[in-house]
Each structure stands twice: as C-alpha cells, then as structure tokens.
Amino acid sequence: MFRYSATKKIIGNLKREPVVSNLGPTSDELWHASDRDRNFYTYGSMGLCSSIALGMALSCDEKVISLDGDGSILMNLGTIATIGREAPANLIVIVWDNEQWAQTGHQKSHTAFGTDLELVAKSNGIEKSFTVADEEELDSILLQALNEDGPWFIVAKIEDEPYLSVAPVEPEHTLHRFRQTFVDRPDRVG
Numbered sequence: 001m002f003r004y005s006a007t008k009k010i011i012g013n014l015k016r017e018p019v020v021s022n023l024g025p026t027s028d029e030l031w032h033a034s035d036r037d038r039n040f041y042t043y044g045s046m047g048l049c050s051s052i053a054l055g056m057a058l059s060c061d062e063k064v065i066s067l068d069g070d071g072s073i074l075m076n077l078g079t080i081a082t083i084g085r086e087a088p089a090n091l092i093v094i095v096w097d098n099e100q101w102a103q104t105g106h107q108k109s110h111t112a113f114g115t116d117l118e119l120v121a122k123s124n125g126i127e128k129s130f131t132v133a134d135e136e137e138l139d140s141i142l143l144q145a146l147n148e149d150g151p152w153f154i155v156a157k158i159e160d161e162p163y164l165s166v167a168p169v170e171p172e173h174t175l176h177r178f179r180q181t182f183v184d185r186p187d188r189v190g
Contacts, residue, residue: 007033020050069102071102077120
C-alpha cells in the first residue's frame with residue numbers, strides 16, 4: 001500500500017474530523033490530498049504526532065485522527081501507554097509503517113526487526129488494535145473506527161514511494177486556522 005493513495009482515501013471518508021499529521025512526507029501528502037482548516041501539520045515534531053492528537057481528543061468530543069509514522073511513534077512509545085491509560089473513545093491512531101526512519105536516512109526501524117506495534121498497543125490496553133496491508137483493509141477498519149468508540153490503533157504497512165513536493169505550510173498559520181475551527185463550537189470542551 002502507498003501512503004499518499006491511502007491518505008486520499010482516508011480524507012474521502014471524513015467530514016470535519018481533525019487530522020494531526022506526522023512530520024515530513026506524511027504532512028506533505030495530507031496537504032496535497034486535501035489542505036483543510038482541520039488539518040494540523042506537525043513539522044519539526046518527530047515523536048509527538050499522536051501525543052498532540054491525544055491532547056486534542058481529550059479536549060473535544062469529535063473523532064480525532066492521528067497519521068503517525070513507525071519511526072516517530074518508536075521515539076515516543078510512552079504515548080501508546082498514555083493512550084491506553086486515558087482510553088479516549090474518540091481517538092484513531094493510524095501508524096504508517098514503512099519499517100524505517102525515512103526522514104533521517106532510511107535506516108531500518110525496530111519494526112523491520114520484529115517489533116509489532118499492534119501487539120505493543122494491545123499490551124497497553126488499546127484493544128481495538130489492528131495491522132492492515134492494503135487500502136481495502138484500512139478503509140474497512142477506518143469506517144468502523146469512525147462509527148464506534150475507541151481508542152483505535154491501526155498499523156498500516158506501506159511501501160516506499162517518491163516524495164511529493166514540500167507543502168508550503170507555516171506552523172503559525174496552521175495553528176491559527178486550526179484553532180479558529182473550534183471557536184464557538186458546541187462540542188468544544190474547556
């Protein structure tokens with residue numbers, strides 16, 4: 001499965017749900033697939049994508065989708081434990097697993113050597129954890145996740161593909177426009 005094609009499919013299933021995207025190509029591909037005010041691009045925040053999404057999920061009633069990477073989530077395994085402890089029913093974590101730290105030189109990540117992120121999530125109390133290998137499986141699980149309580153943890157095995165051009169995203173602009181989507185919303189907490 002290729003991340004960009006799968007990202008377009010994910011966006012096609014969403015209404016207004018916030019999406020937090022991992023640094024680099026994940027954010028670039030989300031921007032190319034559908035730049036929208038409810039996208040929160042986390043450039044320069046390796047290891048923090050799902051932590052940011054967790055904070056959002058704990059602060060609102062909407063489903064929140066995290067598009068993370070295996071290398072990034074391995075850098076912050078504590079976020080999986082915290083998700084399991086807090087158990088936000090509205091959080092969906094999708095981990096793009098290409099079995100490498102592509103952003104730092106394509107070194108093999110732990111998942112290339114047998115670390116099973118689905119089992120890590122389950123062992124931390126995230127019962128709705130799955131590994132998918134193609135877009136059809138991903139689409140099926142995502143539709144279920146959008147309609148049922150979670151938290152959900154979906155490991156999506158992906159292949160390498162050429163990178164798209166870097167999205168012209170400014171962090172301050174991303175933050176401002178994302179915050180504006182929550183102004184005067186009845187589902188906003190706090």
